[in-house]
Amino acid sequence: MYNSSRQGGDPSRPPALLYGAFQLLAAAHRPLQTPAVPHGTPLSSRRNVLSAPHGTVPRRTGRRSASAGGGGMAGWGLLARLGARLRAAAAPGRPLRAATSGHSWQLGFAARPVHDATWWHEHLSEENVQFLKKATAEEYRAQTASKLCPLKDEPWPLNEWKPGSVRVGVVAVKLGMMPIWTKSGKKHAVTLLKVQDCHVLKYVSKEDSGGKTAKLLVGGKNASPFFKSEAEMEIFREAGVPRKQKVTTFNVTDDAIIKPGTPLYAAHFRPGQFVDVTAKTIGKGFQGVMKRWGFKGQPASHGQTKTHRRPGAISTNKVSRVFPGKKMPGKMGNIYRTSCGLKVWRINTKHDIIYVHGSVPGHTNCLVKVRDTKLRSHKDCNKNPPFPTFFADGDEKLPEDLYDEDMFQFTDPSVTYA
Amino acid sequence: MAAACGRALLRGARPALPARWFSSSTCRRSSDGGTAKFQPPPKPVIIDRQKQREDRRFLSPEFIPPRGRTDPLKFYMERKDMIQRRKVFNIPEFYVGSILAVTTADPYADGKTNRFVGICIQRGGRGLGATFVLRNVIEDQGIEICYELYSPRIQEITVLKLEKRLDDNLMYLRDALPEYSTFDVNMKPVPHLDHEEIPVNKLQVRMKPKPWSKRWERPKYNIKGIKFELPEKKMKEAEKWKQPWLEFDMLREYDTSKIEEKIWKEVSEELNK
16 A cells, blocks of 8 residues: 555556655654664765665655654654755755754654644633633723823923924724815815724834834734733733734834823824824735726727736837836735825814824724824924823813814804805 | 694593493483493593604614624714704704705805705715705706705705605606606795604606616616506516515615614704703
8 A cells, every 4th residue: 555656556546646645644643763873874874764664654756855754752853953954965055954843844844743832722711711801801901090190100201392303103993984074165074093092012212223213112902912922912011001903113203202101192183283194905805907007908899809907018029028016916905005194173082083184094993003294295284282292181181072273063053155 | 732732631631520420321221222231432532742743753864874894983973963963953854755945055156045945856875974865847957956964055954845755766756757856946835743644645657758767667676656657568577687585685684773773862862952
């Protein structure tokens, strides 16, 4: 059954390629034998010894790769090193890496598969799971409550806004769109962005980040801590804040740095100022050239043979190559894009909602990054913002709704043209 | 309303005379002959107008949120704005088929206002962007204007005649004879009592000869308000496009009763504040 050299194999058996795979899998699930290899033997002879005596372990037709020949559970390290050495010998260009652990993917060939990944409650009882969930929820509440008074928690020194300062932005959830009217009766569409559980997570100084400015990591919208590794949860633990769904970096000038753990609110922005909103666009999957790049395609009739949505010519004959970056079909969407220069029409401080002009990339309920515009034409509109951010426990008591002066508020009577 | 109350009182406040004083048995014996059973007088039918008015709750269709994965908070914020507008400006109850007069602010018109009278043929949109289309034929020209219910340019909406029709969408009036879309611009409002049921106009409209803008005889439009004078063959051919399975499609079901209840309570509380 294991003799792979067969002439004119009968039709009931699978073809040789598949058969080889079957053998490999069969071998992987059988107990393997340690080869008796003395330590000093050269590689060439080791390769022969690696294959166990005839009849015990199957051999594959085709190339003599380092198949699942020998090595028991005890000899994993040895086998791993041998395997790495063999592959290095076969492809000398590859660097020789010491395979220390016995994971099957590090061995470079399918030995016995090791299933060591578990989900967080695989080995917990039902009661423990429920308890952990409740405990996390309580911890979240306690953490949020402890961060509600940032001004009393020894905040970092508050500076005055200067024309060159760049302050932090905010992470928000896109709720949907709505019409609004101006005082002259003109209709505009606005997007509602809700600032949900936004906290500053970490401060990275200019020197640490290696960039031109200091960076502030900001996270928004609480999420479950259970499916994340300890290393990822470190940032949140240090800041004393629940795990966030989206973490972004803002390049910030040194006078606008904020202590990690400070909550950020919608009142960080004011009506009348302009913002840039960045988010991942809606993914459209693999799309053709007409939808992706707006090509015109070909006519529907008049003799076109099977060519209606194709790109046509992709280059000329003289160039005799295709330029890199040629527009061709491919995956469309699901990339970060920014809408710049969007006016803020209204801020709702009770529910932390920003009403931003026009449309914003991303689907409903996606997380977006909002920050002050970098456009030079709107430089004058962003003067004297709440700097470095709006503190809810400060002296300023804002009304529930802040409107832009041009916006029609529904408490006013109908518009008339005198 | 006072008159209605008065009427209720009148009917209810009958003197509580025990029926035996006017026992009809003595009278009956002479007429019937045999021993007839005592027939008590018929109970007074008390029509409580107040309760009728309350039972007849009307929630404007634009308050009902569409099906989707949007956060209910977004609909709540829109509803707050809609209620705020309704407190300042009265948007009356009307249906598709009612005749309305709308005055809007127009910077280019004389007197800066523009009044249009027409029959409502369609109510579309949800939330603040809700619209309604009014149709009229003025000097042999059919005109349709789509107004936004919550636009601040609208200064007055009056319901001249409140009634319903057999269909939810009267777009077929475009292909009907013009007499069915003509309404007098200066017509007087027809009074309608608060507590009465909305009258349904079972008018069946006669159409212009085919071709029409849409094939209204097809079952997908489900039109009851046209008097089809097409030959039987054409009507039978139209039945070919029937999709009887749609009625049983569970994924298309959208039960709005509970949502409507909640929203109705919220809206009526806010408006009565």
